[in-house]
Amino acid sequence: MPAATSSIIRFQDAAKVFPGRGSGAEVRAVDGVTLDIHEGEIFGVIGQSGAGKSTLVRLINALERTTSGDVVVDGVSLAALNESRLRPVRAGIGMVFQQFNLLASRTVAGNVAYALEVAGWPRARREARVAELLEFVGLADKARVYPSTLSGGQKQRVGIARALATNPRILLADEATSALDPETTRDVLDLLQRVNRELGITVVVITHEMDVVRSICHRVAVMERGRVVEVGEAYQVFSAPRHDTTRRFVATALRDRPSPEVLARLRTRHTGHIVTVGVDEVAGSSAVLTRTLREHGVDGTVVYGGITEVAERPYGSLTVELVGDGGSVEAAVAALRAVTWVDDHGRADA
Numbered sequence: 001m002p003a004a005t006s007s008i009i010r011f012q013d014a015a016k017v018f019p020g021r022g023s024g025a026e027v028r029a030v031d032g033v034t035l036d037i038h039e040g041e042i043f044g045v046i047g048q049s050g051a052g053k054s055t056l057v058r059l060i061n062a063l064e065r066t067t068s069g070d071v072v073v074d075g076v077s078l079a080a081l082n083e084s085r086l087r088p089v090r091a092g093i094g095m096v097f098q099q100f101n102l103l104a105s106r107t108v109a110g111n112v113a114y115a116l117e118v119a120g121w122p123r124a125r126r127e128a129r130v131a132e133l134l135e136f137v138g139l140a141d142k143a144r145v146y147p148s149t150l151s152g153g154q155k156q157r158v159g160i161a162r163a164l165a166t167n168p169r170i171l172l173a174d175e176a177t178s179a180l181d182p183e184t185t186r187d188v189l190d191l192l193q194r195v196n197r198e199l200g201i202t203v204v205v206i207t208h209e210m211d212v213v214r215s216i217c218h219r220v221a222v223m224e225r226g227r228v229v230e231v232g233e234a235y236q237v238f239s240a241p242r243h244d245t246t247r248r249f250v251a252t253a254l255r256d257r258p259s260p261e262v263l264a265r266l267r268t269r270h271t272g273h274i275v276t277v278g279v280d281e282v283a284g285s286s287a288v289l290t291r292t293l294r295e296h297g298v299d300g301t302v303v304y305g306g307i308t309e310v311a312e313r314p315y316g317s318l319t320v321e322l323v324g325d326g327g328s329v330e331a332a333v334a335a336l337r338a339v340t341w342v343d344d345h346g347r348a349d350a
C-alpha cells in the first residue's frame with residue numbers, strides 16, 4: 001500500500017450535465033460527486049455502461065468541464081481555469097485509451113516523441129527520452145516499426161510510453177485492457193503497477209473487469225447513474241459489498257457460491273450437512289476450517305467453492321459437507337460462525 005494519503009485529485013460536488021440529444025431530457029452523467037484520490041495510489045472506477053465513469057475521469061484532465069462543483073488537481077482548481085491556463089495542468093496528466101489511439105503514419109518512436117515535439121523538446125533530449133521510455137515498457141527493439149505490425153498488448157505499451165513522455169504525475173487509463181486477451185491484460189497490468197511503484201505515478205483506471213481491480217487497485221469507487229455509491233479499499237468494498245452493482249461485479253470474478261441448482265445437485269451426491277463458509281485473511285482460511293472441524297470431531301469434505309485474491313489478500317468461500325455425531329456438527333457450525341460468515345444449507349433429509 002502507498003504510504004502517502006494526501007489528496008492529489010479532489011472532486012468537490014462535481015457535476016457534468018449534457019444537454020439532451022434532440023428533444024431528449026438532459027443527462028446528468030456525473031451527479032454531485034465528492035471524492036478524494038490519494039497521491040501514489042492505483043484507484044479504480046467501476047460501474048455499468050453509462051454509469052458516468054469516463055465522464056468522471058475526463059473531468060480530471062478537463063477533457064470535459066464541470067457544469068457545477070469543481071475538480072482540484074494537485075491543488076489547482078480547474079473550474080476557474082480557461083483553456084490556456086489548463087495546458088500546464090493537462091501536461092501533468094497522461095492518458096491511455098481502450099483503442100490505443102496511436103498514429104498509424106508514425107513509427108513507435110514517432111508516436112512516443114509526438115507529445116515532446118509539441119512541447120518543444122530539442123531533438124537530442126527527445127531521442128534520449130523516447131529510448132528510455134521504450135526501454136521501460138520493454139519495446140526498445142520496436143522503435144522503428146509501425147503500429148500496424150504490433151500486437152494489441154504491444155500497442156498498449158506504446159500508448160503507456162507515450163502517456164508517460166512528459167513525466168506526468170497522474171496517469172488515467174480508460175478501459176486500457178478491455179481490448180486485450182487475458183494473458184496480455186496481465187502484462188499491461190504489471191506495467192501499470194510498475195508505473196505506480198517505480199515512478200510513483202498516481203494511476204486512475206476505469207474498468208468493467210473485476211480482474212483489473214482485484215489485481216492492481218488499492219482503492220475503488222463504484223458508480224451508478226452518475227453518483228459514487230461506494231468507495232473504499234478494494235478489499236473492504238469487495239469483501240462486504242453493499243450495493244447491487246458491487247455484488248454483481250464481485251460475482252463475475254469468482255463463482256464460488258453454489259446456485260440453488262448446484263446445491264440441489266450437491267444434495268443428490270452428499271447426504272451430510274452442507275455449509276458454505278467464508279474465506280478471508282483473518283478468520284476463514286482453510287486451516288481454521290480444518291482445525292475447528294477436528295476440534296469438534298467432525299469430518300469435512302470440500303464439495304464446491306473457490307478462493308482468489310483481492311488486493312493481494314485471500315477472498316472466497318468453500319462449501320463443505322459435514323459428517324459427525326449428535327450435536328457435534330451444530331457445535332462446529334457455531335464455532336465457525338464465531339470467526340467468519342456461514343451459510344447453513346442443512347441436510348438433505350432435514
Ligand SMILES: Nc1ncnc2c1ncn2[C@@H]1O[C@H](COP(=O)(O)OP(=O)(O)OP(=O)(O)O)[C@@H](O)[C@H]1O
Nearest residue numbers: 018019027029047048049050051052053054055056
Ligand atoms: N458528449 C455527450 N453528450 C451527451 N451525452 C453524453 C455525452 N457523453 C456521455 N454522455 C452520456 O452520459 C452518460 C455517462 O456516460 P459515460 O461514457 O461517462 O459512462 P461510462 O460509465 O463510462 O460508460 P461506458 O462504460 O459505456 O463507457 C451516458 O448516459 C452517456 O450517454
